[in-house]
Amino acid sequence: MMLKIENLHASVDGKEILKGIDLTIGAGEVHAIMGPNGSGKSTLSNVIAGRDGYEVTQGSVTYKGMDLLAMLPEERAWAGVFLAFQYPVEIPGVNNTYLLKAGVNASRKHRGEQELDAMEFMQLVKEKAKLVELDQSFLSRGVNEGFSGGEKKRNEIFQMAVLEPSLALLDETDSGLDIDALRIVAKGVNELRAAERSIIMITHYQRLLDYIQPDVVHVLADGKILKTGDKSLALKLEERGYDWVREEAHA
Amino acid sequence: MSNTKKEQQPESFTNREYEAGFITDIETDTLPPGLNEDVIRHISAKKDEPEWLLNWRLEAFRHWQTMTEPHWPNVTYTPTDYQAISYYSAPKSQADGPKSLDEVDPKLLETYEKLGIPLREQAFLAGVAVDAVFDSVSVATTFKGKLKEVGVIFCPISEAVRDHPELVQQYMGSVVPTGDNFFAALNAAVFTDGSFVYIPKGVRCPMELSTYFRINALNTGQFERTLIIAEEGSYVSYLEGCTAPQRDENQLHAAVVELVAMDDAQIKYSTVQNWYPGDENGLGGIYNFVTKRADCRGARSKVSWTQVETGSAITWKYPSCVLRGEDSVGEFYSVALTKMHQQADTGTKMIHIGKNSRSTIVSKGIAAGHGNQSYRGLVKIAKSAEGARNYTQCDSLLIGDQCGAHTFPYVEVKNPTATMEHEATTSKIGEDQLFYCQSRGISEEDAVNMIVNGFCKDVFNELPMEFAVEANRLMEVSLEGAVG
Ligand SMILES: Nc1ncnc2c1ncn2[C@@H]1O[C@H](COP(=O)(O)OP(=O)(O)OP(=O)(O)O)[C@@H](O)[C@H]1O
Ligand SMILES: [Mg+2]
Numbered sequence: 115m116m117l118k119i120e121n122l123h124a125s126v127d128g129k130e131i132l133k134g135i136d137l138t139i140g141a142g143e144v145h146a147i148m149g150p151n152g153s154g155k156s157t158l159s160n161v162i163a164g165r166d167g168y169e170v171t172q173g174s175v176t177y178k179g180m181d182l183l184a185m186l187p188e189e190r191a192w193a194g195v196f197l198a199f200q201y202p203v204e205i206p207g208v209n210n211t212y213l214l215k216a217g218v219n220a221s222r223k224h225r226g227e228q229e230l231d232a233m234e235f236m237q238l239v240k241e242k243a244k245l246v247e248l249d250q251s252f253l254s255r256g257v258n259e260g261f262s263g264g265e266k267k268r269n270e271i272f273q274m275a276v277l278e279p280s281l282a283l284l285d286e287t288d289s290g291l292d293i294d295a296l297r298i299v300a301k302g303v304n305e306l307r308a309a310e311r312s313i314i315m316i317t318h319y320q321r322l323l324d325y326i327q328p329d330v331v332h333v334l335a336d337g338k339i340l341k342t343g344d345k346s347l348a349l350k351l352e353e354r355g356y357d358w359v360r361e362e363a364h365a
Numbered sequence: 366m367s368n369t370k371k372e373q374q375p376e377s378f379t380n381r382e383y384e385a386g387f388i389t390d391i392e393t394d395t396l397p398p399g400l401n402e403d404v405i406r407h408i409s410a411k412k413d414e415p416e417w418l419l420n421w422r423l424e425a426f427r428h429w430q431t432m433t434e435p436h437w438p439n440v441t442y443t444p445t446d447y448q449a450i451s452y453y454s455a456p457k458s459q460a461d462g463p464k465s466l467d468e469v470d471p472k473l474l475e476t477y478e479k480l481g482i483p484l485r486e487q488a489f490l491a492g493v494a495v496d497a498v499f500d501s502v503s504v505a506t507t508f509k510g511k512l513k514e515v516g517v518i519f520c521p522i523s524e525a526v527r528d529h530p531e532l533v534q535q536y537m538g539s540v541v542p543t544g545d546n547f548f549a550a551l552n553a554a555v556f557t558d559g560s561f562v563y564i565p566k567g568v569r570c571p572m573e574l575s576t577y578f579r580i581n582a583l584n585t586g587q588f589e590r591t592l593i594i595a596e597e598g599s600y601v602s603y604l605e606g607c608t609a610p611q612r613d614e615n616q617l618h619a620a621v622v623e624l625v626a627m628d629d630a631q632i633k634y635s636t637v638q639n640w641y642p643g644d645e646n647g648l649g650g651i652y653n654f655v656t657k658r659a660d661c662r663g664a665r666s667k668v669s670w671t672q673v674e675t676g677s678a679i680t681w682k683y684p685s686c687v688l689r690g691e692d693s694v695g696e697f698y699s700v701a702l703t704k705m706h707q708q709a710d711t712g713t714k715m716i717h718i719g720k721n722s723r724s725t726i727v728s729k730g731i732a733a734g735h736g737n738q739s740y741r742g743l744v745k746i747a748k749s750a751e752g753a754r755n756y757t758q759c760d761s762l763l764i765g766d767q768c769g770a771h772t773f774p775y776v777e778v779k780n781p782t783a784t785m786e787h788e789a790t791t792s793k794i795g796e797d798q799l800f801y802c803q804s805r806g807i808s809e810e811d812a813v814n815m816i817v818n819g820f821c822k823d824v825f826n827e828l829p830m831e832f833a834v835e836a837n838r839l840m841e842v843s844l845e846g847a848v849g
Contacts (some may be wrong), residue, residue, distance in 0.1 A: 165800050193805035203801040207819030216815065217805035256819065257801075275804065 115176075116141045116312040117162075122173035124161050131157045134173070139281075141307040147316045147321055148348060149334035150356050154325040155316045156200050158334065159283040160225075161196040164190050177281065191217065192224040196279030200316075205257040210269070211239055211259050214276050215250035221277070248303040263290035271302050284315045286323035288322040290296055297353045300325030322351040333359050383641055384842060389476045393500070395585065400447050402426065405554055406779040408453050408818045409833040412523045412557075415530060423648030425543035425553030432547045439739040439771060443638040444651065445617050445838055448825035452555045454558040454585040471754070476579065495558045496521060496576045496608050498589055508572065517601075518563040519574050523559035532563060536594055538714025540623035540687075548619040548681075549656040552588045556621070559589035564630075565597040572699075575827055578618075580640070582730040586617040593623070594731035597663065602633040604832055607640050607676070613649045615678060620655045626682035628663030630688065633671070635828050636684075637836055647706030657684035659720075661693035663818075669696040670713065671827040673836045678707060683741065685714035688722035688750075689720045698824040700836070702843055703736030703768070712742035712773075717750035717783070726757040729821050732768035733844065739771040753783045761791040762820050764813065814841045 115138065122135040131154045139145055149155055161168050162175060164187035175182040188290060205213070218238075219229040227339050230238065240254060246268050267287050274282050282304070303326050307313070307331055315326065323331070323345060331348050333341040335356055340363040341347065351359070396404060405426055409419040434444070456470055489562045496519065496656070499571040511518050518529060526533050543553040560576040595601055607618075616642060624632050634657075643650025653676075659668035670684035676834055680703075686695030697713035715724035730738045744755045761770035773787055794816055802812035818825070825833045 150524050163800075163804050165804075168798060186808075187800060187803035188806050197804050199801065199804075201794070203797045205798050205801065205816060207822035208815050209819075213802065213805060213807070213815065216807050216811065217802075220806040220811075256660055277805065339660070355551055 115139075116143070116178065118174075118176040118177075119162075120174050121173045122158075122175060124157060124167055124168050125171060126157070128173070131133070131168075131337055132161065135334075135337075135339055137332070137339060139312050141280075141312055142306055142307075143329045144307065144313045144315065144326065146328040146331045146348065147314060147334050148318065148331065148351055150235070150318075154337045155333045155334050156285055158314060159197055159285045162190075162283060163187060163195060170308060188220065189224075191277075191279075192221045194280035196274055196277055197280065198267075198281045198284045198287050200289070202258045202261075202266040202270055204259050204261075206259050208257050210255055211253045211256050211294065214239065214273060218276060239276060243272060245275050245305060246272045248272045264295050267291055268299055270296060271299050273311050275302060278306075278311075280311055282311065282313045284313065284316065286316055286340075288317050288319060291355055296322070297325065320348045323348050335360060338363075372567040376697065383611055385639060386641060388610040388612075389472060391470065391472050392453050392457040396451050396458050398449050398451045400450070400452060400555070404452055408555060411453065412525075412526070413618045418526060418533060420556055421538070421543065422554050422649040424551050425781065426555075428544040428552035429547065429554055432544075432550055434547050434637070435767040438681050438741075439773075440679050440708040440710050440737070442652065442680065442708070443615065446654040446729060447551075447616070450617060451571060451585045452551075452588070455500060455556055471616070482669045489609065496574075498558050498560070498576060499577045500557075500580060500585055511571070515568050515571060516565040517568060517570050518561065519545075520561055522556075522559045522561040525563075525592075527761060529563070533561070533592070535588070536625055537592055538623075540625060540658050541621050541656050547765065548654040549621050552590060552619050552621045552656070554692040555586075555711070556588045557592040559620070560593075561591075562585060562593040562601060562821070564593075564595045564601045567598045568596075569599065570601040572602060573602050575606065578605065578607040580607075580610070580616060580618065586619065588618075589620045590673070591620070591622040592625075592635070593632055594625045595627060595632050595666075598626045598629045598632045599627075600633075602635070602829055604635040604637070604829065606637045611641050611644075612770065613644075613651070615643075615650060617652045617654070618677075620657075622655070622657040622684075624659035626661050626663060626666035626668055626690075626693075627657065628738040629665045630663060631667045631669075632659065633669045634659075634684075634827075635672075635832060636674070637832060637839065638672065638674045638676050638761045639682075639839060641678075642676050642705060642707050643678040645705050645733060645734075645790070646676070650707070651675035653680045655680075655682040657682065659684075659686045659695065659773075661686055661688045661690050661695060661719075663693070664690040664719070665692045665818075666690045667694040669698070669827065670691075671696075671698040671702070671824065672711075672822070673701070673821075673839065674709060674711060675839055680709040680711055681705075682709075682711045683713055685716065686724065687716045687718065688753075689718045690723065691719045691721060693719050693722045695722070696827075697724075697728070698827045699728045699732070700824045700840075701738055702840065703845065704734070704739045705735060706734040707736045709736075709738045710741055711787075712740045714743040714754060715743075715745070717746045717753040717755070719750060719753075721752040721754075723752055723754045724756070726755070727757045727823050728757075729824055730759075730761040730770050730816060731764065731820070732761065732770050733764035735767050737769045739773060741775075743777070745776075746778045746780050747787075748779040750780050751782050754781065755785050757787045757789075759787075760820070762817065763793045764817075765793070793827060806841045810845055813844055817844060 117139040119137040218347040640651035
C-alpha cells in the first residue's frame with residue numbers, strides 16, 4: 115500500500131475543513147480528485163505534504179507503512195512525497211537548479227546514497243528538462259521568479275521529474291496551461307508513471323483525464339470524499355456538475 | 366579571509382557561537398582611561414609624529430569638545446563615557462612598530478591564523494595583500510615589496526606619516542574634515558592606526574588589498590583611519606574585515622575612511638564587518654560609529670562601496686560619494702543583518718555635483734530576533750549636476766515578528782534634468798517560501814540561508830570572489846538559531 119488515509123479531520127484557524135477523509139492508494143495507481151472550489155482539495159494535499167498551520171484533529175495518514183503526520187515536510191520529501199503546488203512560490207535570487215540540487219542531494223544523503231556532483235546533476239537536469247520541453251534558460255533563473263503562470267506549472271512537473279518521488283500530488287497542475295503545454299505536461303507525467311510511483315491529480319477539468327488516464331476518480335466536497343468511481347465519473351461531473359453527488363450522498 | 370572553506374554540515378548548526386570571540390592573552394602597553402590634551406600628545410609622541418600632525422589632532426580635539434553626540438540615528442544605547450575608555454593599546458612586542466614578518470609576535474600570527482587570515486605570504490593562494498591592525502597598531506603588512514615594484518604604496522598610516530608626509534598632509538582630512546561630525550572629530554584627535562594606500566597614475570593594482578581590524582584589549586576604543594588615493598586612470602580593490610572578542614562591556618569603534626579618486630580612477634571598497642554583536646540579551650558588543658566618504662574628484666572617476674554588515678551591537682554608518690567629476694559614478698551595495706538585539710542605522714549619501722554623474726544604491730536589510738534596522742539615504746542633486754541620475758533600491762526582509770525595518774530616504778533635487786528612480790520593498794521570509802523549499806527536501810535552516818542568500822545576491826555579486834564566499838558563510842553562521 116502506498117498511501118492510506120483514515121478518517122482524517124483537519125482544521126485551519128479553528129475551522130474544520132477536512133471532515134473525515136478515507137482514501138487508499140496502491141502502488142502505481144493514478145487517482146484523480148475533483149470537487150468544487152473551497153471543498154478542501156488543496157488542504158488535503160498540504161496536510162499530506164506537511165504544511166504548517168493545519169491542525170489534524172482526528173485520523174491518520176500512513177505512507178509506505180510510516181506515520182506521515184509525525185514527519186517534518188523535508189523528511190516526507192526524503193521519503194519520496196512530492197507536491198506540485200497549485201500556486202508555485204517565487205524565491206527571488208535563488209537559482210532554480212541550485213534549489214533542486216540541494217533537494218536532490220539532501221534526499222540522496224538521507225537514503226545513504228552518494229551525492230551528485232555538479233556535472234552529474236547538470237546532466238540529470240538537462241535530460242529531465244527535455245521531458246517537459248522546458249527551455250534551458252529556466253534552469254538558471256530564480257525559482258519561479260517572473261515565470262508566467264503556465265511556466266510555473268511546467269517547472270513543477272520538471273521538478274517532479276528530477277526528484278523522482280514515489281507519491282506525487284499534482285494540485286491543479288493543468289490550470290493555466292495552454293493547449294500545447296497541457297499536452298506536453300501530460301506527456302511528461304505519463305512518462306513518469308511507473309509501477310512504484312503513485313499519483314494524485316487534483317483537477318477541475320475532465321480534459322486532463324483524456325491525456326492522463328486515471329485508475330480511480332474521487333469527488334471531494336464539503337470536506338469528505340462523497341463519491342468514488344472510474345473515469346466515467348469525471349465525464350458525468352463535466353456534464354452535470356456536483357449537486358447530484360451531494361444529493362446522492364445526503365439521501 | 367580563509368582560503369579553505371569548511372563545508373557547512375548540518376551538525377555544525379548546533380554551534381551558535383560568535384566564532385571570532387576569543388581573547389588573545391598578550392602583554393600590552395595600554396594608556397590609562399581618559400581623554401585630554403596630554404593623552405593626545407602621548408599618542409602623537411608614541412608614534413613619533415611631526416608637529417603639524419600633533420597640531421591637527423589638538424585642533425580636532427578642541428573642536429570635538431564643543432560638539433555633542435548626535436541623537437538622530439534610529440538607535441538606542443547606553444551613552445559612552447569618553448573618559449572611561451583607553452585611547453591607546455598596543456602589544457608590547459610590537460612597541461617599535463611592525464618589522465618583518467619573522468619578527469611579528471607568534472601569538473599575533475596565531476590570532477590571525479585562527480581568524481582565517483594567514484599573514485605568512487606563502488600561505489596565500491589568491492594573492493591578497495593584508496595589513497593587520499591589532500588594537501591601536503598595525504602588526505604586519507604583507508606583499509609590500511611586490512606592490513612597491515609597480516609603485517603602489519600600501520602601509521600602516523603611521524608609517525605613511527613618516528615616509529610619505531607630503532601625501533598624508535595633502536589628503537588627510539580633505540574628504541572628511543576634522544570637524545565633520547562628532548565621531549570624525551574624535552577620531553581625528555585620537556586615531557592610532559589604519560591603512561594608507563596610494564595607487565600611482567595609470568596603475569592597476571596587481572592584487573586585492575585588505576586590512577584586517579581586530580579589537581582585543583579591554584576597555585579600549587579602536588579609532589583607525591584609512592586613506593586611499595587613486596591617481597588618474599588607476600584601479601584598486603580594497604577590502605576590510607573586522608572582529609573583536611566576546612565581552613560584556615560595550616566597546617567603541619569610531620573609524621574614518623577617506624577615498625580620493627582622480628580622473629578615470631576606480632576604487633572598489635568592500636567591507637565585511639563582523640564585530641562582536643553582543644549576546645542574545647543585548648549585553649556587550651561593539652558600537653560601530655563610522656564615517657566613510659569618497660571624493661570622486663576626477664572626471665569619469667568611480668567609487669563602489671560594498672558592505673556586508675553582520676556584527677556590532679550598534680551600527681551607525683553611511684559610506685558616501687561626493688560626485689564632483691563629470692560623468693563620475695558612485696555605487697553603494699549593502700547587506701545589513703541585525704539579529705538578537707542588534708541595531709543598525711545605515712545607508713549612504715550620494716552628492717551629485719558633476720554633470721552626468723550617476724549613482725546606484727542597492728540596500729538589503731535583514732532583521733531577525735529583536736533586531737532593528739533602518740536604511741537612511743540621501744541623494745542630493747546640485748544645480749550644477751546637469752543630467753545626473755540615481756537609482757535606489759531598498760529592500761528589507763524580516764525573519765520573525767519581533768524585529769523591525771525602516772527606511773528614511775531623503776532626496777534634494779536642484780536640477781530639473783536629473784532622473785531619479787526609487788524602489789522599495791519589505792517582505793517577510795514567507796512561510797510559503799520555507800514550505801516550498803522543505804517540500805523539495807531542504808531543511809528549514811538551510812531554506813532560510815538559501816532565501817537570505819538569494820535576497821542578498823545582488824550585493825554579494827559585487828564582492829570579490831573569495832570574499833563573496835566568506836560573506837555567504839558569515840550570513841549562514843549569523844543566521845543560526847535566528848529562526849524557529
Ligand atoms: N489559512 C486559512 N484560513 C482560513 N480559511 C482557510 C485557510 N486555508 C484554507 N481555508 C479555507 O479552507 C477551505 C478549503 O480550501 P482549499 O484551498 O483546500 O480548497 P480547494 O478545494 O483546493 O479549492 P480550489 O478548487 O479553489 O483550489 C476554503 O473555504 C478556504 O477558504
Ligand atoms: Mg486548491
